[in-house]
Amino acid sequence: MTMNTATPETQPFQAEVAELLHLMVHSVYSETDIFLRELISNASDACDKLRYEAIATPDLIADGASPEIRIVPDKKARTLAVVDSGIGMEKQELIDNLGTIARSGTKSFVARLAEARDGANLIGQFGVGFYAAFMVAERIVVTSRRAGSDQVWVWSSSGGSGFEIAPADEEAAKRVARGTEIVLHLKQDAEKYLEAYEIERIVRAYSDNIQFPIFLVPEEGEPRQINSASALWQRPKSELSAEDYTQAYRSIAGAFDEPAMTLHYRAEGRQSYAVLLFAPSTKPFDLFDQARKGKVKLYVRRVFIADDAELLPAYLRFIRGVIDSEDLPLNISREMLQNNPQLAQIRKAVTGRLISELENLGEKEPEAFGKIWNAFGAVIKEGIWEDFERREKLLALSRFTTTSGEKRTLKQYVEDIKPNQTDIYYLVGDSIDRLKSNPKLEAANARGVEVLLLTDPVDAFWTATPLDFGGKPLKSLSQGDVDFGLIPVAEDKAEDKKEEPAADEAMTITLVKEALGERVSDVRASQRLTSSASCLVASGEARDRALERLLAQHDKGAGQKPVLEINLKHPLVAAIAETRDAAGDLSFLLLEQAQILDGELPEDPAAFAGRLNRLVLRGLKL
Numbered sequence: 001m002t003m004n005t006a007t008p009e010t011q012p013f014q015a016e017v018a019e020l021l022h023l024m025v026h027s028v029y030s031e032t033d034i035f036l037r038e039l040i041s042n043a044s045d046a047c048d049k050l051r052y053e054a055i056a057t058p059d060l061i062a063d064g065a066s067p068e069i070r071i072v073p074d075k076k077a078r079t080l081a082v083v084d085s086g087i088g089m090e091k092q093e094l095i096d097n098l099g100t101i102a103r104s105g106t107k108s109f110v111a112r113l114a115e116a117r118d119g120a121n122l123i124g125q126f127g128v129g130f131y132a133a134f135m136v137a138e139r140i141v142v143t144s145r146r147a148g149s150d151q152v153w154v155w156s157s158s159g160g161s162g163f164e165i166a167p168a169d170e171e172a173a174k175r176v177a178r179g180t181e182i183v184l185h186l187k188q189d190a191e192k193y194l195e196a197y198e199i200e201r202i203v204r205a206y207s208d209n210i211q212f213p214i215f216l217v218p219e220e221g222e223p224r225q226i227n228s229a230s231a232l233w234q235r236p237k238s239e240l241s242a243e244d245y246t247q248a249y250r251s252i253a254g255a256f257d258e259p260a261m262t263l264h265y266r267a268e269g270r271q272s273y274a275v276l277l278f279a280p281s282t283k284p285f286d287l288f289d290q291a292r293k294g295k296v297k298l299y300v301r302r303v304f305i306a307d308d309a310e311l312l313p314a315y316l317r318f319i320r321g322v323i324d325s326e327d328l329p330l331n332i333s334r335e336m337l338q339n340n341p342q343l344a345q346i347r348k349a350v351t352g353r354l355i356s357e358l359e360n361l362g363e364k365e366p367e368a369f370g371k372i373w374n375a376f377g378a379v380i381k382e383g384i385w386e387d388f389e390r391r392e393k394l395l396a397l398s399r400f401t402t403t404s405g406e407k408r409t410l411k412q413y414v415e416d417i418k419p420n421q422t423d424i425y426y427l428v429g430d431s432i433d434r435l436k437s438n439p440k441l442e443a444a445n446a447r448g449v450e451v452l453l454l455t456d457p458v459d460a461f462w463t464a465t466p467l468d469f470g471g472k473p474l475k476s477l478s479q480g481d482v483d484f485g486l487i488p489v490a491e492d493k494a495e496d497k498k499e500e501p502a503a504d505e506a507m508t509i510t511l512v513k514e515a516l517g518e519r520v521s522d523v524r525a526s527q528r529l530t531s532s533a534s535c536l537v538a539s540g541e542a543r544d545r546a547l548e549r550l551l552a553q554h555d556k557g558a559g560q561k562p563v564l565e566i567n568l569k570h571p572l573v574a575a576i577a578e579t580r581d582a583a584g585d586l587s588f589l590l591l592e593q594a595q596i597l598d599g600e601l602p603e604d605p606a607a608f609a610g611r612l613n614r615l616v617l618r619g620l621k622l
Contacts, residue, residue, distance in 0.1 A: 008156075008166035011095065031256075035132040036071075036193065037206035039082040039182055040214065041254060042130060043069045046086025046180060047212045048304035050147055053087060055303070055330050060087075060147040065178070069210070071203075071226075072217040073194040078186050080193055084212075085179040089144040094155045094165060098130060098142065133182070134159040136190035143172050144180040152176055200226050209248045211302065231302050233276035233322050237264055249278040252297070253320035257282045260371040263321075263357050267349065271342060275350055277321035279358075281371045284318065287379060292317055298337070299324040309337045311347055315383035316354065318376045323350065355393055362397065370407060373399050378456040385462040395469050401432055403441065404450045414470040418449055420486040423475040424468075426452035428459050428546030430599050439532030439597060440477040446530050448490045451477065460547040480540035483527050503574040511576050512566065515587035519561070519603075526565035533570040534590040536562040536598055545598065564591055582618065585611045 047067035054060045061067075065085055072081040089097060133140055142155040152173040157163035168176070175181065192198050196218055203214055208227045215223040232240065232248045249259040261279040266272070277296065284295075292314040298305045299322060311323050328342055337343060362369040373380075383394045399407040404416070413424055425444060429435040435453045444451050454463065467474045475482070505525055512523045521539060529535060538545050542560045566573050572590070576583045588611055592602040602608040 008154075008164040010162055010164050012162040013157075032132075032135045032190070033202050033206070034256075035136055035184075036082070036199070036202045037251075038130065038132050038254075040069060040071075040203070040207045040210060041251070043082060043084035043086060043180070044207075044210045044212055046084050046088070049087040050085075050179075051303050052305060053147070057148070063177070067179075067212050069212055069214045070217050070223065071199055071214065073196070073199065073219065075191075075194045075219065078188075078191065078194070079183050080186060081181055081183045083176075083179065083181045085177075086147075088146040088149070088176075088179045089153070090146045090149065090151070091153045091165060093146070094142065094144060094153055098155055098157075098163065133184055136186055136193060137184035138187050139185040141183045141185070142180060143168055143176050143183075145173070145176050145178055147178050203227050205247065207251055209251045231274075231299075231324065233264065233274045233324055234302070240264075245278075248276065249280075249320065252276075252322060253278060253280065253295070255280060255282075255284075255320070260368050260375075261357065261361055263354060265353070267346075271345060272326040273346055274324040275321070275353075277319050277323075277350075277354060279319060279372045279376075281375065283375045287318060287376070295320050297322045298343075300328045300330050301326060303330055305330075306337060309343065311343070312351055312354070313347075313383065313387060315379055315381075315386060316351065318379055319354065351390070355390060355397065358397055359393070362399075366407075370399075373407070378458055381456065381458050381462055384467075385458065385465060391467070392469070395467065400452045400454070402450050402452050403436070403445065408450075408452075410469040413450055413452070414472055416450060417472065418447065418487050421449060422472065424452070424472045425449060425475055425477055425482075426454055426463060427477045428454045428463060428544065431455055434599060437597075439535045440528050440537070442530040442532060443482070443484045443528050444477065446489050447484050447487045449484065449487060454546075457550060460544065460550045464544060464547055476544045476546075477528060477537075478545040479538040479542070481527070485527070502568040504577050505568055507577050508566070508568065508573060511580075511583045512564070512587040512590065515584040516564065516591055519591060520564045521561035522563045524563060524565055525568050528565060529567040529570075531570075532567060532597075533572045534564060534566045534594045536591075536594045537565055539563055549598075549600070564594065566590060582615065585615055589615065 047069070050060060050067055067085050070081075070083040072083065073079075074081070137159075139158045140156065143152065144155070145152045152168035153165060154168045154172060155163055155165050186193060196216060199216055203216075203226050207214060209230065209232045210227055211229060211231055213225045213229045214227040216226045217223045232244065245262045245264070246258060249262070250256060258281055259278040260281040263275065263277040266274050293308050294310060294312050294314070294317045295307065296309075296311045296319060297307045298309040298311060302324060305328075312319055323346065325342075325346065328340070358369065358372070361372070377399060380394065381398060384391055384398070387394065395410055399409060400413075402408045402413070410424065417424075427435055427438060427440060429438065432453055432455055435441075435455065441451055454460075463474065463476065509523050509525070513520075516523070520536075521542075526535065528537075536545060538548065538560065542548070543551070545562065548560060548562075568574070572586065576586050579586075588608070592608045592611075595602055
């Protein structure tokens with residue numbers, strides 16, 4: 001075979017890659033070991049892809065050579081090579097895979113990496129592991145041949161502004177019969193990675209459970225396998241330790257944290273499959289990507305099929321791990337995965353088992369469950385909105401900050417409910433501190449009624465669904481009528497309460513309505529307020545105020561006019577009927593201060609300031 005000896009083609013890096021490489025080259029992280037783990041992980045993916053494509057095209061492995069990974073240190077040349085006999089890459093794939101980062105969140109990653117003292121955890125989260133090699137290498141040369149192709153290409157870069165790509169010479173083409181060879185020309189301070197014991201240590205720590213054999217090819221002696229290369233999920237639990245599971249989690253998920261929960265079991269019966277799932281203890285970078293794709297890998301009889309087969313509902317997308325089926329056909333396509341009834345049964349069974357495991361963890365190990373809820377509670381609550389079948393279980397699983405404490409369950413809420421209280425009350429807002437000072441809590445606080453304080457954006461949506469727990473409906477303090485009249489006032493609050501004479505209800509409401517006109521849908525006396533003058537709520541038929549604000553931010557439909565509730569025992573409200581000439585300004589002040597307390601701006605800030613100034617000056621003259 002005659003190789004093309006054309007001049008190498010030079011191309012610039014994508015802007016984000018150039019910035020990323022600058023950080024890699026000029027920064028020193030304590031966990032530089034991760035470069036090898038990331039390169040081995042990429043090599044394993046290439047071998048997985050070869051096995052999958054070979055199902056439909058057996059000629060790709062016609063030579064009979066099994067996929068494997070080799071690590072070749074060369075102290076004399078000061079190079080370290082990671083070689084796989086996987087799927088390999090064509091010219092355009094080299095450019096696309098090594099010259100750009102086609103991942104959402106890249107800019108966020110670069111910004112956070114620049115600020116981080118140690119970028120190891122971020123590199124693992126953002127999936128940009130190849131570039132981690134520039135922490136230890138002054139130059140990288142990648143030689144690759146796509147399986148089934150007679151073309152071999154060489155990509156090289158020194159981590160500057162660009163890279164070169166050219167056809168391989170005859171010697172390189174003979175050396176790479178299939179797959180990819182990555183040669184790192186190491187920096188002087190990275191020579192320790194040429195030592196066999198260092199390489200073995202890293203492989204044992206991060207890559208022992210890679211399914212393909214990893215061979216260390218020493219400068220002297222025979223190559224030897226340095227990983228177990230076993231499908232850990234197929235082994236009995238009795239043979240495995242906590243450390244085995246942690247290593248498997250880090251290898252499968254590409255993570256550095258400890259798993260907060262591990263679920264490992266084998267299902268037998270109508271279908272046979274092995275499950276190894278992990279709940280992380282920290283958030284991955286792409287948790288709130290719009291695609292909401294899961295990261296559980298599907299295997300069929302130990303052959304990798306897909307890493308986005310939607311094996312769990314979207315609200316469990318933070319779960320990492322493997323499901324290995326014995327019954328699915330090996331040649332199942334990604335299109336067939338969407339509608340396969342066997343896979344649907346697996347999805348249903350595994351989802352139910354996973355939620356039950358989370359319930360058990362919450363009861364038996366609240367600290368471990370707390371880590372999961374702190375990181376992923378907002379995502380789990382998406383299921384209350386989406387998953388009608390499991391809604392009750394997800395409500396029971398949820399933990400809430402309330403006016404009575406943190407990490408409260410609805411079961412605890414119902415057990416502590418006040419006499420004559422018929423509803424579970426909640427309030428949705430932007431922050432706990434702002435909610436705690438919200439005037440809509442006043443009547444509830446006076447009677448010791450516990451209120452759920454909800455601050456995640458998803459809370460505005462799932463609470464829009466008619467829900468109940470333990471026979472008690474969930475009710476918003478920002479929507480509809482609220483009457484605490486049958487619930488006695490707490491003794492300490494009753495002692496402090498000073499009854500103020502109430503303003504004339506009919507006259508005051510008439511004056512406020514005349515002043516505000518169509519800015520509100522109604523004005524009424526409030527049962528929610530005890531010390532504040534006013535608040536805004538939604539009518540019983542309208543959307544909750546929090547959902548209304550959220551949709552308005554995204555231009556989702558015309559906003560509905562709120563209801564203004566006024567406290568007839570407040571001096572400011574009483575003054576409306578007493579000082580008719582200031583009734584208009586006072587009415588607008590009630591509306592605008594209610595908007596401010598809800599985290600909104602008055603419609604006309606300049607007019608608000610003018611009214612406030614007039615009222616202040618009027619008070620000073622008096």
